[in-house]
Amino acid sequence: MKTTLLIILGFLMSLACGESPKKDSNTLLETQEVTNWARPGAQSQMSGAYLVYKNTLNIADTLVSVNSNVAKMTQIHESYTTEDGLAGMREMKQVIIESQEELTLERGGLHIMLMNLKSDLSTGDSIYVQLTFTQAGEVNLSLPVLGSN
Amino acid sequence: MKYLIKILPVLLLLMACKSGPEVIDDLTDRPFEVVNQNGEAVTFPDDYKGKYVIMGFIYTNCPDICPLVTQNMIKVQKALGNPDDVQFLGVTFDPKRDTPSVLKQYKNVFDLEQNFDFLTADSATVSELMDSVRVRSQVSFTQERDDGKEIYFMNHSDKIMVINKEGQVIFEYGGSMTPVNYIVEDLKTVRG
Numbered sequence: 001m002k003t004t005l006l007i008i009l010g011f012l013m014s015l016a017c018g019e020s021p022k023k024d025s026n027t028l029l030e031t032q033e034v035t036n037w038a039r040p041g042a043q044s045q046m047s048g049a050y051l052v053y054k055n056t057l058n059i060a061d062t063l064v065s066v067n068s069n070v071a072k073m074t075q076i077h078e079s080y081t082t083e084d085g086l087a088g089m090r091e092m093k094q095v096i097i098e099s100q101e102e103l104t105l106e107r108g109g110l111h112i113m114l115m116n117l118k119s120d121l122s123t124g125d126s127i128y129v130q131l132t133f134t135q136a137g138e139v140n141l142s143l144p145v146l147g148s149n
Numbered sequence: 150m151k152y153l154i155k156i157l158p159v160l161l162l163l164m165a166c167k168s169g170p171e172v173i174d175d176l177t178d179r180p181f182e183v184v185n186q187n188g189e190a191v192t193f194p195d196d197y198k199g200k201y202v203i204m205g206f207i208y209t210n211c212p213d214i215c216p217l218v219t220q221n222m223i224k225v226q227k228a229l230g231n232p233d234d235v236q237f238l239g240v241t242f243d244p245k246r247d248t249p250s251v252l253k254q255y256k257n258v259f260d261l262e263q264n265f266d267f268l269t270a271d272s273a274t275v276s277e278l279m280d281s282v283r284v285r286s287q288v289s290f291t292q293e294r295d296d297g298k299e300i301y302f303m304n305h306s307d308k309i310m311v312i313n314k315e316g317q318v319i320f321e322y323g324g325s326m327t328p329v330n331y332i333v334e335d336l337k338t339v340r341g
Contacts, residue, residue, distance in 0.1 A: 039216055042254040046212040072295045079213045087214045087307040087325065088289055108325060111213050116294050120258075147260065 035106070037146040038070075041114065041121045047071070049112035049129055049143055050105050055097040061135040063095040063103065070127045071114035078110050097133075123147040170339060173310075174282065174318040181278045183240075183270040186252035191268060193238075193278070194316040201235045201340065202312040203332070205324050206284045207267075208243035208303055209255045217325035218309060219259055224329040226262060229336060234314075237265040242286040242305060244275045282318065284308060311336065 041047030049068070055061045068074045076092045092110065097103045105111050112129060114121075121127065125145040132138050181193045194202065205222050207215035222237050229235060239255075241247035247255075252267035269275065279286065286305035293299055309332065311320040320335050 039212070040258045041212075042258050045251075045254065045258075046210050048212040048216070077213070082304050085306075086285060086287075086304040088304040089211070089213065089302055090290070091292075107213060107217055113212050115212075115300070116296070123260075 034146060035104075036141065036143050038112075038114070038121065038127050038143045040123055040145055040147060041117050043117050043119050045117055047114040047117055047121055048107070049114060049127065050107060051112075051129070051141060051143065052105070053097070053103045053131065053139065053141075055099060055101055055103070055133075055136070057135055058099050059135060060096055060098050061133045063097065063131055063133055064093075065132045066112055067130045067132075068112070068114055068127055070118055070121060072116040072118060074115065074129070075113045076105075076110060077113040079108050121145050169313075170319040170335075172313075172317045172319060173321060175316070176281060176312065176318065177316040179277075179281060181270065181274055181281075183268045183274065183278070184249055186249050186256050186267045188249040191266075193268065194312060197236050197238075197312070198316055199234075199314050201314060201336065202238055203235060203309065203336075204238045204240060204282075204312060205309045206242055206279075206282075206306060207239050208241050208286070208305070209247050209251055210243065210300065211303070211305075214305075214307055214325045216259075218307065221324065221327065221329050221332070222265070222309060223259065223261065225332050225336070226265065228329065228333045231262050231264070232340075233264070234340070235264070235336070237262075239265075239267040240275075240278070241267065241269045242275060242279050242284060243303060244269045244272050282308075282310065311339075313339065 036051040038049040039047045066074050066076055076095060077089050078092050079089050082088045095103060123145055126142050127145060128140060128142055130138055130140050176194045180195050183191050183193050185191050203222055203225055205218040207218055219239055226237055247269050249269060252269060256267055284306040286303050288301045289304040291299050291301040307324045309322045309324040310318050313319045322332055
């Protein structure tokens with residue numbers, strides 16, 4: 001009886017010591033979802049900007065260019081995974097948005113690339129971006145610079 | 150036989166408690182002479198023995214994926230309460246542009262704690278270091294800036310890894326997309 005109890009005790013303890021903790025993907029560390037913002041960056045370096053834009057027209061529209069007051073060069077880029085599993089990025093010359101659909105520029109996907117920053121971008125600053133569409137024309141937006149740490 | 154049965158629980162217990170995470174790579178056989186963002190000489194991984202190291206791979210001209218990698222490491226640091234026994238390292242695979250001063254600028258942008266450093270070295274050393282941790286990178290395309298200067302972008306491995314106090318890699322994750330709590334929980338387990 002004593003031996004059986006010892007075996008059970010040992011088995012239970014081995015389980016307790018050996019098992020990895022259960023990973024709970026629902027435990028989000030992020031508490032707030034912000035869609036329109038820009039990342040801090042240093043002068044002459046890069047930054048990224050993110051936003052959601054809805055095409056409220058009754059026809060499809062195409063984003064053909066983007067500009068910003070804080071960067072000497074601004075482009076739409078897309079982060080993607082290459083065939084051999086590397087993280088890559090490519091320029092998108094245009095992006096089509098169907099009628100009543102949303103264009104989502106977000107981390108890890110389509111995003112605005114702010115290149116060769118004119119000055120440091122710090123948390124608390126705000127920037128302007130101008131999106132140019134073939135149908136809607138120019139759309140100007142102000143975005144806060146957020147640390148997102 | 151009776152004796153064996155009696156010691157079986159103890160053996161089971163010892164085996165279970167000793168079985169830490171599997172070692173993926175042992176980095177101790179090849180030290181690398183690198184420098185941090187302050188230009189200070191560092192021998193990797195020797196100088197970090199006795200600490201857990203959370204290591205991510207970046208280049209500072211990367212505006213999207215690499216900041217995500219850095220931010221995930223910052224979130225891990227905050228979730229753990231910035232402990233003294235965990236060192237955070239961002240290592241560039243673009244030493245040509247990522248000089249110590251550029252890395253210092255990058256660190257300042259993220260407003261990082263003291264035990265979060267960025268490392269670079271000469272191209273040959275960086276290349277060997279990246280090979281040893283199986284991080285790949287290659288120039289994907291170049292563009293001409295408005296001022297005529299050419300810039301290039303890179304395809305690269307997206308990775309964060311955990312190195313134990315003995316200089317052995319024990320965990321690897323997708324750097325930009327892995328839920329941070331996975332890394333935090335793994336670290337809590339091994340740190341006890």
